[in-house]
Amino acid sequence: MSECLTFQMGKYEARFPADLFYTRNHMWMRTEGRRLVFGLTAYxxxxxxxxxxxxxxxxxxxxxxxxxxxxxxxSSKALSSIFAPVQGTLLRFNDDLLSDPSAISIDPYGAGWLFEMEGDASVALRPEDYVKFLDAGWEATQRALKKQVQGS
Amino acid sequence: MNPSKLTVVLSQAQGQHPVRRHLEENLASALLLEHGIDVSVIPHLYDLTEDHTGMLFLRSITGDIVVLSWLYPRAAHWMLDRHGVKGKPGEARLAGGEEEEEEEEEVGPASEDTEAIGDEEKPKPIEAADVPDRYIYTLDLRQQDRPEPYLEEIRRIAAECLGRRKNTLSEGHSASRAGEMKPRGFIARESIAGPAASRGNGRPGSEQLLATPARRRWYPVIDFSRCTNCMECIDFCLFGVYGVDAKDRILVENPDNCKKGCPACSRVCPEHAIIFPEYKTPAIAGANLGSISGLKIDLTRFFGGDDALSLAAKERDRELVRDGRSAVGLTAGIPKRQGARNKEGPRDELDQLMDKLDKLDL
Incomplete structure (x- = not known):
């Protein structure tokens, strides 16, 4: 993979390939002609x-x-709903993940891709803007997570 | 009612889930044979209306109660509280349970230190009102798939309650206490579960007790050990679900005005005090996240692209539009707290946080 931007999550360094786009719900987006491929970011x-x-x-x-x-x-300790990152047509899911979703964790930017869409990609962020977005929300995210961990 | 007996109430699962029915039946028949225990079966607690026989029966119980239900213990406890079946939360020790250390904070009024994480100005929970001097134990039937662990725990609870009563009696003030604690809507048990009580298929309880509720219900349940009476829910909900009682305490006044499937107000609540027991994510359904094996951190609000507030506003708009009203987005009843209050609190190192997350792995 080419160049990467990074974001420090404590000791963990999350990496974001510079040639991808990103959405605020923590997905990456690659354009293949009119098709948009999405997956979950390292974050x-x-x-x-x-x-x-x-x-x-x-x-x-x-x-x-x-x-x-x-x-x-x-996952073993978390769950979430998944939301459509953009408006448009969802063309195809990565069916390989249904039987074994571990590729999402192992190879998030490759075999762990989630689905293909056609639609309005204008909301996508450039990698540097995504990192800024992460940075801005980081404190609040930690607090919110901590609150859940403490069950309060 | 024999005061030396512990009342066990088994609340059935919705529908006809064969595995769940099986556990319920096994448990009920085993409990019938237990000494010192009265067992009754009622439909799913959440669906019972005020005037359902099962609810009247629950209110008629004056002593300690064990309620077995397919609900998180915290959800069941506050559901009962809302219906006037009040008591101190008994500490259950079911293996695989979520109670353990977490439950203690709900027991006494002296719970300030549990949240002394540096922010002195944090508003205090208003706690349950008019709690009589008896204990209610709520056990989650999803924690174990065999009856034995429940039976064992119920025996332990029976002994604990007996011991406590003996102590109280020897202190000599129980009689007057019990008198003033008589729950409202008192109905003698015999008038409900009388002659028909032990007929049929070996399950206890009358058919009246088990009468199928008219329909499935959907409404919020407030955990007063968390609620600070901030009134943000009443501002946010545009369907008139919330109200206040004579003492200006927040109250789920019109539960059936609530919109099925919509958990929006619980996302807005700054104390996570609003429970929707049938919602899919454990945090909203009343689980005590963090102290449990097998329960998960809910990342939905991070992955939705929306913060909780926008998500809540969207959910509310959907229901408004369904009712033929106009969507209001973020223009009505939006908490003033956003930002201001959240700035308080310690800054935590992610590593500590992640360590805690990792510890949840079992």
């Missing part, structure tokens, strides 16, 4: 760690709104 993967369950609520192809809930993901 998201660090929060999740070992993903072992992935489920999609819809079958492709399907029209989705930006922010629409489309699936859920679970």
């Amino acid at each position: 998201a993967v660090r929060l999740l760690k070992d993903v072992y369950f992935l489920d999609w609520q819809t079958s492709a192809p399907v029209e989705v709104e930006r922010g629409q809930e489309i699936g859920s993901i679970e």
Whole structure:
């Protein structure tokens, strides 16, 4: 992989390839012609760690709104819904992940890709802007996580 | 009702889940044979209306109660509280349970130190009102798949309650206490679960007790050990679910005004005091995250691209539009706290945080 930007999560250095775009819900985006390929960023993967369950609520192809809930993901200590990163048509899911989602953790920018879409990519951030976005939200994220860990 | 007996109430799962029914039936029949225990079966606690026989029965119990349900213990406890079935939270020690150290903070009023993490001005929880001097133990039937651990725990609780009563009696003030604690809506047990009580398929309880609730319900349940009466939920909800009681305490006044599936107000609550027991994520459904094996950190608010507030506003808009009203987005009932209050609190090293997260692995 080419150049990377980094973001320090404590001792862990999350890496973001400079040739990709990013969304605020912690997905990376690669353009292949009109097609947009999405996956989870190293930041998201660090929060999740070992993903072992992935489920999609819809079958492709399907029209989705930006922010629409489309699936859920679970690791040994965390879970989350997954939301459409942009508005458009969801063309295809990475079916290999359904039987074994571990590629999401092992190879997030490669074999761990999640789905392909066609749609409005204008909301995507350049890598440097994504890192700035992470930086700005980092304190709040830590506080919110800590609150959950303490169950308060 | 025999005061020396412990009342165990088993609240059934919704629907006809065969595995769950099986555990319920095994438990109920085993409990029938236990000495010193009265067992009754009621439908799913969350679906019971005020006037359901099962609810009237629960209110008629004056002594200690064990409630077994397919709900997080915290959710069940505050659900009962809302329905006037009040008591001190008993500390359950079910293996695989989430109680352990976490539960203690709910027991006494002296819980200030549990949140003494540096922010002195943090508002205090308002705690449950008018709690009688008895204990309610809520056990989650999802924690174990065999009846034995529950039976064992119920025996332990029975002994604990008996011991406590003996102590109280010897101190000589229990009689007057018990008198003033009589729950409202008192109905003698015999009038509900009388002659029909032990008929049929070996399960206890009358058919009235088990009458199927008219429908599944959906409403918020407030945890008053967390709620600070800040009123942000009442401002945020535009469906009139919340109100205040005579003492200006927040109250789920019109539960059935609530919109099925919508957990928006719980995301807005700064203390995470609002529980939707049937919601898919454990944090909102009333789990005590962090002290548990097998329960998960909910990252949804980070992965949604939205913060909790925007997500809540979206969920609320969806329900407004469904009702033929206009979406309001972030223009109505939005908490003033955002930012200001969140600036308090210690700054934590991520490593510590991640260590804690890692410790949750089992």
